[in-house]
Amino acid sequence: MAEEKKEPWLNYLALSTVIFAVCATLATLKGGGYSTRSVLNQTQASDQWAFYQAKSIKENLYQLQSEKIQLEAKLDSSPAKAAVYQEAIDDYNKKVEKYAKEKADIQKAAQDLEAQRDDAKRHSAPFGLAAIPLQIAILLSSIAALLKKRALWLLALPVGLAGIVLFADGFLLFYAV
Secondary structure, three states: OOOOOOOOHHHHHHHHHHHHHHHHHHHHHHHHHHHHHHHHHHHHHHHHHHHHHHHHHHHHHHHHHHHHHHHHHHHOOOHHHHHHHHHHHHHHHHHHHHHHHHHHHHHHHHHHHHHHHHHHHHHHHHHHHHHHHHHHHHHHHHHHHHHOOHHHHHHHHHHHHHHHHHHHHHHHOOOOO
8 A cells, every 4th residue: 555645734734733732731721820829819818808807996996995085084084093094095095006007017918919919810811812712723723634624724823823922922911901
């Protein structure tokens, strides 16, 4: 039996299909990684905001206690008790200041986590989109190889190239989303 002569374009078809498959695999991997990072950062940010809320409640309680003691001090004008009232007021006010400072630190941490979440989302989207044209290009290339139809492969090339551009965008973010 004589062997059928292999057409040279089939080698390029195989190579382009492998490139599309590798890019599709990496796009799926990177997109999933960024998506996971986005969810984790959102969870951590939510935890920070809950912590912030707890500090706010404590701060408010000490503020109310301070105001209550100030009112009691005004109603009880006894000079002997004035120092005791003032000491309690000062103590409560220090705690209010402490919680206000802690809240500012917690708020900064939560906002940093939200910024990281947003960055991960910006990277995740192009990777997710890249997988679609890359998979279509792989499908068209496979059909072209089976049917030995060069026109189908030539159709797969620009589709795959679009997927590669989106894949690169996942790293570089050259398209503003």
